[in-house]
Amino acid sequence: MRIGCPKEIKNHEYRVGLTPESVKELTVNGHDVWMETGAGMGIGATDDAYRNAGAEIKDGPDALFAECEMIVKVKEPQAVERAKLRRDQILYTYLHLAPDPEQTADLVKSGVTAIAYETVTGEGGSLPLLKPMSQVAGRMSIQAGATALEKAHGGRGVLLGGVPGVMPGKVVVIGGGVVGFNAAQMAVGLGGQVTIMDRDPEVLDKVGTFFENRASTRFSNKANLEEAVFEADLVIGAVLIPGAAAPKLITRDMLKQMKPGAVLVDVAIDQGGCFETSHATTHADPTYVVDDIVHYCVANMPGAVARTSTYALNNVTLPHALRIARMGWKDAMRANPHLAEGLNVHGGKVAYEAVAKELGYDFVSVADILA
Template structure:
């Protein structure tokens, strides 16, 4: 199979779908790899590194899209990229379709087979291809929030860890999954007064055992969220419903009691955000203010630490890429039900139930598509 990767064109997105090492693995398996020139520069990988791995450098994205049976990316295809997709081609990347009707419609029209990293499953209902970026985003959320809290960036002027004789900042983490756990680890490490909210008693128990007295836990309901919002300096939105739009857990009305200059970081923004007042921002212009509260809603947070993120991502995406290339997408999905969970759109049909429900499309089970 001819497999390609292109330079990401989303604002300040420096990650790349295939590292030179991943390209080499595909070549060793007998496949051709085409790489758009400059695709790896954001992680410090030159064209010559890909050529040394056995890949062929192509002059532009169109050549890669036109000539490859599978395209491996990081972020969802932008409008210009979607116009280059075609029926029978495999697109393997993050998609986040539920809050993105335009992208979904374009993928349906193209006839492409679109496999989404974020819905590929693992044992115990885990999301192994989402996990490393959730780890990165969770840790970055505290860095980003700490910066936004600085007075020069519109925040309250609070140092999260405090200093002797001065109280530390209060951090509220909504959601105790991978993002929330990693955010809490960073907040606790800085010495912040940290509270994690979740609805699952088992998750709360595990968090309590892990953090002991270093972080507090509370059951997530409207009353507790409202109370904690009034006290918090920094709020991390870390909720996830796999494949579906994130629930709006914080309304605009609830912002009324927050301290002026407090900060919201919405890590769920890829799935539409969990704050009613959230809208996606970029690394070029990451924050805005609503009712005196600073919002940080960058939709590709891990792109800022592109090298770490790309290698962490390739560690988990490459095995499935090899399986698809070796067997063909239908045989690969038939052989691996976890990978089959990643199929969101194929041949003009929506094959992921949460996306179909959210955007009012007919749902076609993956099994029907695989025959």
């Protein structure tokens, strides 16, 4: 199979879909890999490193989109990239379609077969291709939040860990999954006063056992959530419904009762965000203020630590890429139902139920497509 990996063009996105090591794995297995020139510079991988791994280097993305059977990326294709996609081509990347009707419409129109990293499943309903970026984003959320709390960045002027004789900052983490767990680890490590909220008693039991007396757990209902948020210096939104838009847990009205200069970090922004006042921002302009509350809503947080993120991502995406390239996407999905969960769009149809429901498309099951 001929596989193309273009340079990412989203604002301050430095990750790349394939590392030189991944290219080597694909080429030794008999596949052709085309890399756009400069695609790996954000992780310190030169064109020569890719050539030495067996790739062909192409100037610009046009040849890749025109001639490659599978396009491997990191972030969702931007409008100019979506215009180049075609029927009978495979797109393998993060998509996050539910809150993005424009992207979904373009992918449907193109006829492309779009496989989303974030909905590929693992044992026990896990999301193994999302997990490493959730780990990175969870840890980064505390770094970003601690910086935003500084007075020069619009925050309350609170040092998250405090100092002797001065109380530490209060951190509320909404959601005890992978993002929330990693955020709590970082916040606890910095000395913050941390509360983790979730609606699943098993999740609360798990995180409570891990953190013992270093963090508190609290059941997430409306009353408890309001009480915790109103006292918080930093709130991390870490709620995920796989493939669907995130629920809006903090409303505009709630902001008026929060501490002026408190910070909201919405890690769920890729899925539309879990705060009513959230809208996606970029690394170039990461924050904005609503009702004296600082919002950090960068939609590609892990892109700031591109090398760590790219290698962590390739560790989990490459096995499926090899399987697709070897078997073709249909046989690969027949052989691996977890990969089949990643199919979001094919041949002008939406194949992921949560996306179809959210955006008003007719749903066509993967089983029917593969039949």
